[in-house]
Amino acid sequence: MxxxxxxxxxxxxxxxxxxxxxxxxxxxxxxxxxxxxxxxxxxxxxxxxxxxxxxxxxxxxxxxxxxxxxxxxxxxxxxxxxxxxxxxxxxxxxxxxxxxxxxxxxxxxxxxxxxxxxxxxxxxxxxxxxxxxxxxxxxxxxxxxxxxxxxxxxxxxxxxxxxxxxxxxxxxxxxxxxxxxxxxxxxxxxxxxxxxxxxxxxxxxxxxxxxxxxxxxxxxxxxxxxxxxLPVKAKAKAPRPVDVAAGVIFHEGRVLLVRRPEEGLLGGLWEFPGGERPAGATCEQALHQRIAESYGIELEIEGHLTDVRHVFTHLVWNLAACTARVAPGSPIPEESETLRWVTPDQISRYPLPVAHQKVAAALLACLSGNRQAKMRR
DNA sequence: AATGCGGGGCC
DNA sequence: GGCCCAGCATT
Missing domain, CATH: 1.10.340.30 (Hypothetical protein; domain 2)
Known part of the structure; x- marks a missing residue:
């Protein structure tokens, strides 16, 4: 047998x-x-x-x-x-x-x-x-x-x-x-x-x-x-909370999108640059540090845009998004396979994680609101 | 054998 | 808030 x-x-x-x-x-x-x-x-x-x-x-x-x-x-x-x-x-x-x-x-x-x-x-x-x-x-x-x-x-x-x-x-x-x-x-x-x-x-x-x-x-x-x-099934572990920063960084009417690595979480998707925030760090602090480190850009933070809480199977993002612009005289990174400067209406052409889609929606609502406010003036 | 990997719908 | 969903790759 x-x-x-x-x-x-x-x-x-x-x-x-x-x-x-x-x-x-x-x-x-x-x-x-x-x-x-x-x-x-x-x-x-x-x-x-x-x-x-x-x-x-x-x-x-x-x-x-x-x-x-x-x-x-x-x-x-x-x-x-x-x-x-x-x-x-x-x-x-x-x-x-x-x-x-x-x-x-x-x-x-x-x-x-x-x-x-x-x-x-x-x-x-x-x-x-x-x-x-x-x-x-x-x-x-x-x-x-x-x-x-x-x-x-x-x-x-x-x-x-x-x-x-x-x-x-x-x-x-x-x-x-x-x-x-x-x-x-x-x-x-x-x-x-x-x-x-x-x-x-x-x-x-x-x-x-x-x-x-x-x-x-x-x-x-x-x-x-x-x-x-029935059936008997082991309980899943609780998802781990992670604080995340995302920067909507403007330069001459365009915003910066970067591509995530091929492997791992959300591999190959595009997003607003940023990443994990040290515990307790604000969006502003995290962006100043990470954007300078990764892309050599000097930023002037404009302000808070929106917060997004997003639950994955194994972790929870507490994402804070700010708007910012490139400081005068700062180096400007060139476009590549993993970096693009796009106008706000072009963002939706790129595959984005749902959490970042929500940031994009908040951005477009904000821009639309400004336009309407200007027209009323 | 255990872990990483999305997002949404239902109770 | 927890559970589940026509699972797979990697370690």
Missing amino acids: KRTKHRAYDDGPHAANIAGALLNWFAVHQRDLPWRRSRDAYRIWVSEIMLQQTRVETVRPYYERWLAQFPTLTALAEAPQEQVLKAWEGLGYYSRARNLHSAAQDVVARYGGEVPDDPDAVATLKGVGPYTAGAVLSIAFNRSVPAVDGNVMRLFSRLFLIEDDIMQPATRQGMEQLALALIPAGQAGNFNQALMELGALVCSPTSPKCLACPVAEYCQALAAGRQES
Whole structure:
């Protein structure tokens, strides 16, 4: 007997009945989603990347715009990264966009622009992990591979009364074995989608709709009255607070935008220069120091513009934004790949973090207010 | 195995 | 305010 590193779960005596009930339910109740109107592997792939840690209703408008802008894998591969990030702006986890872009170029170079119908090849694509590989292969090519996401883990935790922490990799691997064993022959795509759709529509995180569930009669958690207390999931750590400064720095009617490094938080996005503030430091103090250090600019601070509080998964920005202008005689940094002087109305052409979009909105409101005030005078 | 990585919607 | 979401890469 082969030893398995992951946990082993038993699909029980009703596996075939469960699978059949799920397929029947899915045939009737599945939502009409944009990515279900085609079996094109590129479209399926795009949808699966967007849907990582992201709700269907959030993804829908991004997906529609994306396909209008990048209708084919080749079109995506040939687009500049700036345009790709702009199309992703606001969706979060920006490495998804950078990896998808780079993987598309990879598919053009290595597979002639067609997503390979090959598990080994798909698994090597950047940004494609076990779930996404399984989803693309099963939905686009109907290959019998599991696609276990948060929905499926929640459903399985209840259906089979599994009390292991779903955050543990070993638990997910065990559930992948379980999912594989349940796939009906020739129905992988529909079955995997049925599992996720049931998790999304019926076996919801709170208040599961067990009365409407097609597999309620097989559900061990429901039988034990424990459906509300599963799945078991470790609590996330509290986000760490970080004070941040952002400077709207004017010079001859333009403001300074700088590009964040490719890797790390908000990688590749543009922002108003500044950065982390030492604890207790004001926006003015932090800007004087950091802008001089990084760009050699001497500043004259004009005043406070706005405060933005922004919560990430693992940290909280307390962002303070000031306006300033370049002091007379100060050196002026030249434009480069990571530095631009732009007029206020051009800011929205650049992909910005949401927190900095709010600073830009405050700036435009302020400028508009000044203009109206002048006209009234 | 643990951590970094967004943003929004719902209770 | 907390929780969750069609996860992945890196260490």
